[in-house]
Amino acid sequence: MTTPAAPRREPDLPHHPAHGDVVAPPEETAALREALHRVLDPQLTERLATDLAEAADPAALLRRFPAAGRRYGRGLLPGAPDGWRVEDAVRTLLLLRLPPDETAAVAERVYREGDAAERRGVLRALPHLPVGPAGVELVRDALRANDPRLVEAAVGPYAARHLDQPAWRQAVLKCLFIEVPLRAVAGLADRRDAELAALAEGLAAERRAAGRTVPADLALIAPG
Amino acid sequence: MRIFDPHIHMTSRTTADYRAMRAAGVAAVVEPAFWLGQPRTSPDSFADYFDGLLGWEPFRASQYGISHHCTIALNPKEANDPRCVPVLELLPRYLVKDRVVAVGEIGFDSATPEEEHAFAVQLQLAVEHELPAMVHTPHRDKAGGTDRSIAVIRESGIDPGMVVLDHLNEMTVRSAADAGCWMGFSIYPDTKMDPDRMVRILQQYGTERMLVNSAADWGHSDPLLTRATGEAMLAAGFDADDVDRVLWRNPVEFYGQSGRLELEGVDAPAGEAEPGPPPGSYAGNSLLRGGG
Incomplete structure (x- = not known):
């Protein structure tokens, strides 16, 4: 596989006109970039700069997105939010290179394929992308999965902003059910309500009736 | 005994199998894409199957401490169905994924021109993606089919060291050895090979480039016959290092050529710290199947 000559310096982020608001404040996105630079060695930093320069072309992004784990690593990323891995941050930066009006469509495609x-990478990236509510169907899809890695990534800040209350309650309940730690749920203190408490108490009653731990x-x- | 089963169709197996396999020492598997028994009718159902091999099945395996990989291809049987052939256009999208360690199963079933076309096209995809190729040898006319497979492999220009010819037996092992390919043997309860015949082949041909698998699927098969073969080797005078070579280091070497094996946490050297099985431990219950 050959890599064409490309600027070695990591390019600036594209400007985001109003194609949908971004959930995460810009400093959180910048923090991801910095966390990544702290863990990548010079060779990988250079490779990332090249990959990011090319990723403004969706065709190039589609080639790089699946390989992010084996090219950059899969370990937990210090300095990023809980549970974020190196490959998650790389995938977020790749998606941020897309033209804003194509971001939602390409994010959906790389998720579906x-x-x-x-x-998980797309779900983690959603709050950083200029997609407005366009990613909410991906969150709903992930919440139907029984793979806890997907459920955990789906209940982040993007769901806290864009998921309606009944779906959000079910998401929290599902976390309890499949033992995804509730610290993964963004905005829990703000959005929890009496109905969620009642649903959770129902789960607890079933567990107690079955002689199982709550x-x-x-x-x-x-x-509170 | 640490065991890497280089060919097993876990989608067709139960969680009880995963548990028993882990207890028997199986810590890594490769699941080749194959025919599901019931013919598929469109590329979409292949896509759903491939997605399962890359998503749900590795997760299921991980709950039992087993590292799951797969191979992706249009299988020989369905290469004959024009409704399925367009799946060839979907393959490049899958061949770049993590844990895809080869193109396969490809090869011949009934030795038709359609099968040969799909076989040749997919060998080229293996070359382009720098992946090994996993070649199924036919059940009927096995000797003729194996020789014809070797001719197609030669013509493709792929390095024979990147190819495994699978489901070999006493009649076909010599041509595979002479061709420089890896040699795969499926140990079955009644058909294909059994542990004692396998041991005789190892005595005659040595342990180099030898892969032993259970090929367990939806038919009469047994995912623990890899372990039984290791025990038969020991009983016949092979030592623990020979067994480790055949049942672990050889598949690691062959599929490692993809650069996409993920064995972290499951690859303790034989005899040391055999990782204990954490059966069904994710949620401490069986709720994951019904959690939605």
């Missing part, structure tokens, strides 16, 4: 790690995280749901 992606393996579990790629899907998830400890349940306490986090009680409206």
